[in-house]
Amino acid sequence: MQSTIQDQHREHNASTADNVSRLSRRHELQVVNPLQKAYRPRYLSERMPLTEGFTYTRQLRDRLRNPYVTLKTTPNFQGKVRVDWLTIPNKMGQRHTIPYYLISRDIPSPHHQGAYIMYDVNADMNGIVRLYLSLYKPTLRELAHNQPIPLFQPAMDVLHRSSSAIHQQMSSKQLVREFRLNKSQLAFTLCTRANDESFVVQWDTTVFSTVMTETRGILRNAATIFTFDYILPSSTNMDDEYKEELPVNEDVMDRRKRQKLDDTRIEDPIKLQSTTTATSMVNASLLILPVELVHNILDYFDAKTVLSVRRVCKQMYGLVNTYNRFKFIFKSTSSPLAIESIFRKISPENVVSLTIVDVNNTGQPTNEEQYPFYSLFHNLHFTRLRSMTFHEVPGEEVALWAEHILNVDSLALLSIQWSELERQRTWSSVLSTFRQYHLRQLCINHVQNLTEHILWPDQWILEHLTIDECTYREYVTLLLQLPHLRTFSTRQCIVSDADISAPSAVNRNSFPAKLESLTVTHCSLSMHHLQILLSLTPSVRRLQLASHRQMLDLFFNATHWENLIPAILPQLDKFEFIFFHTYDDEDNSIDVKSLLASFRTPFWLDNKRWLVAGAYALNENEIWLYTMPLRFVCVRDVVRLETSTVSGDTFRLTKRPLHKTINSLSEQTPIILDLHANQISSLKRNYLIDALHNNVRLVELNLGGHQIGNQGVKDLVNALRNNRALKTLFLWENQIDDEGVHYLADLLRHNTELKELYLGNNSIGDQGVQHLTDALRNNGTLTTLDLHSNGIGKQGVQHLCDVLKTNQTLTTLGLAYNEIDVQASQCLTDVLASNKTLEHLYVDESSILINTSVSTRTSAQ
16 A cells, blocks of 8 residues: 555656646745734624625734735746635644635635635736635534535645545534634645646645634623623522533633522422532531531532531531521522522521522523512512622612612612613613612623713712723712712723813812722723823722733833822822733743833832732733732633742743732642744743743643754753653654754653653654654653654664564554655554554554554555
8 A cells, every 4th residue: 555655646746747837936925914813703694795796794804904914925926826724733733624614805715614715816916915805604503514624734635635634523512622613724825837727736835824713702902811791609500501502712611601690499398418518518526616607617608508408417407597698699590489499498588698690681592481580589578688689680670679679778789780781771760779778889880971870879878889981070970979989990991181181170189089999900091091090099008900001001111100109199008900912923022021120129029019920921922910919800820931020030831820829839730831823932932941940830832833943952851851740742843853853862761751742744854763762762651652744764664663563652653744665664564563552553644543453454554
C-alpha cells in the first residue's frame, strides 16, 4: 500500500509540473488589518431583501471597523484568491472546514455548508484585494446532517484521497464541542492559472486570519470578562425542567450555570429523604451545641436541606422547628400542593428572604402549568420578611403583594428585576405602593429618566441604592432627595459637558447626603468627567471602579491617582479597581512592569497599603491592572501572567480567582495554558518562560504555531526542568530542526511526568529522531509522540523501529506526511509484530488500530 501511495505522489508531482506555468517570482499574501476578535453569526433566514437581486447582509469587519477584509499580494499577480472558513487547530495542528455558510457580496456563492469562495485578482488591483464576506450558520438540525466534517489539509489533494475526517456520527451539540465551532479562522490562498486555463492552489501561500469568537448578544466592552448580571441568591437545587439551552462558549456556560434560578418544590412529604450532607453533619457533637450555633450552621444550607434534616431524629426535628431564618426561591411553575406542603411544616413568619420568578417572562420554554403568584400566597402573611426579590413578575402582581402580603414594618430590602425596557412605564405605579415601607436597600434596573418616574418619599431612610445606569443630572438629584444614602452602585453613569455646564448645576458642598461608598462596574467616563463626578461626594470612604479602556490613559497612571485622591476624596481608605486594555498580538510597547513601577511609592505601599497587581491575560490579549483582593465584581478566572507591587519584577503564571489573596492554597489549581490561537510578542514570551522557572502547577502547554525556533525551545526546556506536573506539550509548527530536538531529548531524559509530546509541522530530520529515540530508551512515561509533516526518512524510521522493539509505554505514534518509502514501511510492519503496546500508528490520515492481531496488522500495512 505504501508503494502505491508513493507512486501516486510522484505521478501527481509530474502532472502538476507539466500543467502549471511556473511564475517568474514567488508571490506572497498577507492580511493587512486583523479581523474583529468577536462576531455575531446570522442565519440565512435573517437575510433581508432590499431590492430585486440584492439582499442586506452583515459584513465581516476588521478591527478598524471596515466592512471588508483587506489582502495584499504582489502588484503583478493575476489569478484567484481562495477563501476557506476553518476551525482552529486541534491538538495535532489540523484544521477542519467549518460546516457553516461563507457568503460573498460580490460573487455568486454556493449556498451549501463548508463551501469555499474564489475571488478574481487582476493586475489593475495593484496587489490590494478587498473581500466583502458574511458569515452565516446553519440551524442545529441542518448541522447534524453535515457529517463528516472535511479536513483542511493541502497534502490530501496530492495523495488523491478523500478529505473527510473520520469520526463517529455525532449530535449537533457534540459537533460544536468536539470541533470547537465557536472559534474559527479564515484561510486565504493564492491560486495560479495553469496552461489548461484551470487554477492550481498554491498551498505555500496560505495565510490565516486572527481567531474569531462567536458571541450570542450585542458586543460590549469586556463582554467576555465581566459578569455583572443580577444573580439571584441560591436557596435550593435547580429543577431539571427549568434548565435552558446553554451557549457553546464554555465561559458563558459556566456563568449561566451560576445564575440558574433554584426552586424549593417538594412533591410529597413522605418522599422527603435526608441528604448525605445533612446526615454526615448531624451527629452527637452537633446536638449538644447551643441552639443559636446550630441555627448559624443551618444558615449555610438551602431550605430544602434544612427541611430534610427534620427526619433525622427528634432533637433535630425540634431544632428545625425553632429555626426562623428560611430563605426561599419560588417559580411560577411551583405547584400549589408543593407550596402548601412547605408551609404546613414551617410558619410564614419564619421566612426572612423570598424570591419569586415568573418563568413565563424569562424567555425560557416550559410545558408546566403556570400559576399567578398572588393566588399561591394570598393567604400567607410574612410578618418577619426582610428581603423581597421580584424577577420578571408583572407590576400588577407586585402591587398586590405590597398591599396584601408583605409587612410594612419588617421589609428592609426590595429588589425588582425586569429585563424589558417597555415595562419602565409601570415603575411609578409599582413603587408608589411601597411608599409607606421603611426600605433601607433598593435594587432596580432598566429605568430611564429615573428621577422623573420615581417620586422618592420624604420619610424614606434609604441607605443603599443599586440601579442599572443613570445620567449626571439624575445622580445629582438622587444625592439631593436621599439624605440618608450611604452606598450607591451602578453599571455606568453618563456625564456630558452640557450637563456639567448647565445653569441648574448645584453647589457641590450643598448635598445633604454623606455618601460613603460609590461603585461603578462599567465605567466608560473620561478621567476628566470621572473627576467631576467624584468631586460631588468628598465623604466617600470606599471607591470601586471597573472599566475597559480603549487606550492606556490616565486610569493606568498611579501618579495621577496619587494627586487626585487627596484633593477630592480626602477620606478614601479603600480603593478597589480593575482596568482592562486590549493590545495587538505582536505589540511589544506595553510593559506591565513599567506600569506597576509607578505604584511602588510610599503613598500606595505605606500610607494606603493598597496592593496593586498587573497581568497579561494571554488568551484574551488584554492587560489587567487591579487591586488585590478584588471582590466587588465577578471576573472570569483565566490563566494570566501576573506580577504585583510587592513581588518585585517576578511574574507568576496563575489562575487564582481575583477575590482570593496570594497564598499556597489559592495556587493549587492545575493550569492548562493553550496559546495556539493567540500569537504573543517576544516580550510576553520571555516573561512567560521566566514564570515557568518557578511554576509547578502547569499540566498542559500549547505553543503551537508560535515559531519559537531552536533558541526558544532551549529556553523553554531550561524553564521546565524543575516542573514535575507537565503532562502535555504542544510545539507543532515552531521551526524546530534537529538542534531544537536535541534540547527536547534532554527534557525527556530528566522529566518523569511528560506523557504527550506533539512536534508536527517542523523541520525534524533523521538526526533529530535519533536524539528522541536515544532519550526514549531511558524514558518510561511518554505515551504519545507526534512527528507528522516533518522531514523524516527511512533512517529516522529505523531509529524508531529499534526503540519500539523494547519500549513498553508508547501507545500513539504519528508519522503522517513524512518521506516514508517502501523499505521504511516494511520496517514498521515488522516491528508491529513484536510490539504489543502501540495502539495507534498514524502513517496517513487514518488511525491503524494495532491491538487486534499481528496478521491483521500486517495485512493492513
